[in-house]
Each structure stands twice: as C-alpha cells, then as structure tokens.
Amino acid sequence: MKGAEKITLGAVITKPGSTVEYETGGWRTLKPVVDAEKCVGCGLCWLYCPDGAIKKGKPIEIDYRYCKGCGICSTECPRKAIRMEMEETK
Amino acid sequence: MKLVLTGNEAAAFGAKLARAQVISAYPITPQTVSVEKLAEFVANGELDAEFVEVESEHSALSVCVGAAAAGARAFTATSSQGLALMSEILYIAAGLRLPIVMANVNRSLSAPISIWCDQQDSISVRDCGWIQLYCENNQEILDSIIQAYKIGESVHLPVMVCYDGYILSHTAEVVDVPDQSSVDEFLPPYQPPYKLDPENPVTMGPVGVPEYYQEFRYALHEAVREAKEKVIEVDRDFERRFGRGYGLIENYRCDDAEVVVITMGSLSGTVKEVIDKRRERGDKVGMIKVRCYRPFPHREILGSLESAEGIAVMEKDISLGATGALYADVTTAIQNSDRRPLVMDFICGLGGRDVKLDHVEETIETIKKCVARRKIETPVKWLGLRKEVL
Numbered sequence: 001m002k003g004a005e006k007i008t009l010g011a012v013i014t015k016p017g018s019t020v021e022y023e024t025g026g027w028r029t030l031k032p033v034v035d036a037e038k039c040v041g042c043g044l045c046w047l048y049c050p051d052g053a054i055k056k057g058k059p060i061e062i063d064y065r066y067c068k069g070c071g072i073c074s075t076e077c078p079r080k081a082i083r084m085e086m087e088e089t090k
Numbered sequence: 091m092k093l094v095l096t097g098n099e100a101a102a103f104g105a106k107l108a109r110a111q112v113i114s115a116y117p118i119t120p121q122t123v124s125v126e127k128l129a130e131f132v133a134n135g136e137l138d139a140e141f142v143e144v145e146s147e148h149s150a151l152s153v154c155v156g157a158a159a160a161g162a163r164a165f166t167a168t169s170s171q172g173l174a175l176m177s178e179i180l181y182i183a184a185g186l187r188l189p190i191v192m193a194n195v196n197r198s199l200s201a202p203i204s205i206w207c208d209q210q211d212s213i214s215v216r217d218c219g220w221i222q223l224y225c226e227n228n229q230e231i232l233d234s235i236i237q238a239y240k241i242g243e244s245v246h247l248p249v250m251v252c253y254d255g256y257i258l259s260h261t262a263e264v265v266d267v268p269d270q271s272s273v274d275e276f277l278p279p280y281q282p283p284y285k286l287d288p289e290n291p292v293t294m295g296p297v298g299v300p301e302y303y304q305e306f307r308y309a310l311h312e313a314v315r316e317a318k319e320k321v322i323e324v325d326r327d328f329e330r331r332f333g334r335g336y337g338l339i340e341n342y343r344c345d346d347a348e349v350v351v352i353t354m355g356s357l358s359g360t361v362k363e364v365i366d367k368r369r370e371r372g373d374k375v376g377m378i379k380v381r382c383y384r385p386f387p388h389r390e391i392l393g394s395l396e397s398a399e400g401i402a403v404m405e406k407d408i409s410l411g412a413t414g415a416l417y418a419d420v421t422t423a424i425q426n427s428d429r430r431p432l433v434m435d436f437i438c439g440l441g442g443r444d445v446k447l448d449h450v451e452e453t454i455e456t457i458k459k460c461v462a463r464r465k466i467e468t469p470v471k472w473l474g475l476r477k478e479v480l
Contacts, residue, residue, distance in 0.1 A: 007302060007305050007306060007309060009187050009246060009283055009284070010185065010186040010187035010188070010246070010284075010294065011185070011186075011294075011295070011296055011298055011302075011306055012284045012292050012293065012294050013292060013293035013294075013296055014284065014292050016291040016292070016293075018293075
C-alpha cells in the first residue's frame, strides 16, 4: 500500500497484480551493468533473478524500476558479463 | 436434549452444533478429549468437516487461518504450551480479521512442568486481538462456543473460549444440548467479506509500511473495543432463543455490597457459595464474574461497584514482576471514577492448587480489615502460599 488509500479490513488487497505499482528499484545500492559484447543471451540470469527484473535477449535487458541490486545475476553469469557498480547517489 | 458432559465434550458439541467446517488441533492435556470427540463426530459422519491432523499447534492454528481465509468456519482447541506455540499465529489471525474460534483449556505454563489448571496461558496472550470469554461451567462452554462464531463473524475477529482445565474439562455435569435446527436459525452459514478464491484473487497479509501500520493497529483496537456491544447483542439474542444468557460480566448480589470479589472462570462458582452464606447472615458482599475479559468491560464493572468500599480480585495468573493481570485492569476501570474503593489482588490456584471456600473467606476477611483501617499494606497477596517450603 502507498499514498492515502483508505485501509481495508485486515489489509486485504482486492486488486490483483498491483505489486507492479510498487517500484523497488529505489532499494538498490549496487547496480548491475551488462557488457553487451560478452553477453551470449543464455538466460541464466533471467532464470535466477528473484524479482523478474530481467528481459531475455542478446544482450539481456535489466528493468531498473524493480531491480533491487541483489547481484545474483552477476554471480550466476557464466561469461562474467554483468558487473556490479556503485549506484549513483542523488 | 439433556446430556451428562464433561467440559471438553461440551466444547466439542458446541463446535459440532456451530457446524465447524475445518478442525485442526494438536493433542495436549487437558484439551485432548475435546478434539478426540470432534474427530469421532467427523469419522461417524455426524459432522461434515475436514479434520486436519498436524504436527504442532503452530500448524494447527495456521491451518485454521488458511481455512478461515478461504471462507470456512474453523475450529481449534489447545492448552498452555500449545497456546504459547500458537502465539505467533494468534496475532496474525486477529490482524487478518479472521473469525476463528478456539477452545483454550486453561493450564499453567512450564517450567516447572504442570498439567494442572491456572489461567496464565490465555492471560499471557490477552494483547493479541482475540476476544476472550471465560466460562464458569460446562453449559456455558457449549453456549459460548456457539455464541463465539456469531460474535466473531459479525465483528471479523477471532474468539477464544477459555475454561479451567480438569475443574471443568474433566468434570461431568448435566448440559442442555440445543437441537441443530435452532442453532442453525441462530447461526447462519459464514459469509466472509473477502475470501481466497482463484476466480477473484485477493492478497491477504501484505506489508504494512510505517505510513499505514499504526492505522491498522488502531482499527483493530477499535474493532475489539466495539465488539463489546456485539457480545451483549449476541448473548441477548441467544438468551431469547435458548433461555440462557451470560452477559459481559455477571453481577452477583453486588447491589448494596460493601465488599465485592472479582474473579473469572470456574472459581466464580466457589465464590458464589461464600457470598450466599454471608448474605444469609446479613453480610453485604457480592461478586463480579468477568466473563468477557477482552474487550475488557471497564464501564460495566464500575457500574456494579457503586456501593463497594473494598474490592478483592481473585485470579489464577501473575504478571511476573508486577501484579495479577485482572487486578491491573480493575484498577484501571476504577481510575476513571470519582469513588476510590480499596482494591487488593489475591493470587491463587496456580498450577492446580485448590482454591477452597476457606480461601475465599480469608480473602473477604482480609479486604474487610483493610476497609476498616482505610489502608492496604500489601496490595498483592498470595493465597495459601506454603512459606515453609520456600
């Protein structure tokens, strides 16, 4: 829940799929950056990403609205094509 | 139909008459017979319910949470360590506003291990958002379980029906078991406001961020407070149909009483004996039985204390390092009044220690002496404490 919505009985959420409205990218400290030349599009990072924040392709694309910067993609990438960089502070 | 039933059997009959649809429990003394009886009803085809066997009380209540979330009428029963193990889920059931009904057979907590009665178990979870009703006898157990569903489903809160281990759970009394059709008329099927349904998905149990959590707690608190009216309304409706009513409290000969004993559960019956004897000799004494402990009936208790100069709280629990829990609540109730009767706390009956008529006499004599001297020296007294073994 966010904003000034009225609370519901027992905090039940009646609108399905509303999690997409909650962008968790702001939690990130480290940011995964893809080296397009190294990426072979094997999809392992897509499989491992706990937030479904990776779009398959060659190279893969990361959805920074939801990526929390956990770094699992970087660890799992067999080509070492994903580098974790310090997120720029605003 | 009149049957001779133990308290545990009365609880099982109550859940059966309420047509509980999902029952999940883990056996623990002295609760065991209540769920054994329910398992028998299900196995015999007398009750159409899912009986879910589990490996712990934590799971038993979790099953009930899932069942109630899916829109079913759920029942569980436990005691002591079992209730303590359910603790985490108790708060969740209340926060999710699921009207589960539980029978808690009051038993003391370890250590040392004790299977005998006191009310420390349910008193220790008084803040979890469940309505708590304490029963005096086996008839009240059966009636309260049926009422509990109607109360809980109207205000979207879980209800704990508490009764004293052994003293009630294993003692047989004549119990009037109402017929199914009258109970069905009193208690129609549960209509949940939301339920887990793949056709109409909802999310239950999301995160409550700091901007919202406090409001959820306030809403829950208000719901428990306001449930008082529903407890009264449901009880009156029940009394009209079945001829038995219990109220939030029972005011027993308190009008004009100078000394009032306040207690809960089966001890009320013992205290009434003493009150009657003393009344025969013209002694102005009375008793308040607190049946609904949460929400706490502050106003109603105060209303029965209009002539009281001394109040003796007798309770089978202790908030270690402070006072008994009921004493703390009673003094809060009095705090809001102009009158300031003297209040003393009598801790008794812990771990199955018998509370006898003599203990009640001693209690009344003690508070009377304080009233005469207008002074209380020790606000908390332990009745029948065997100092020689300390």
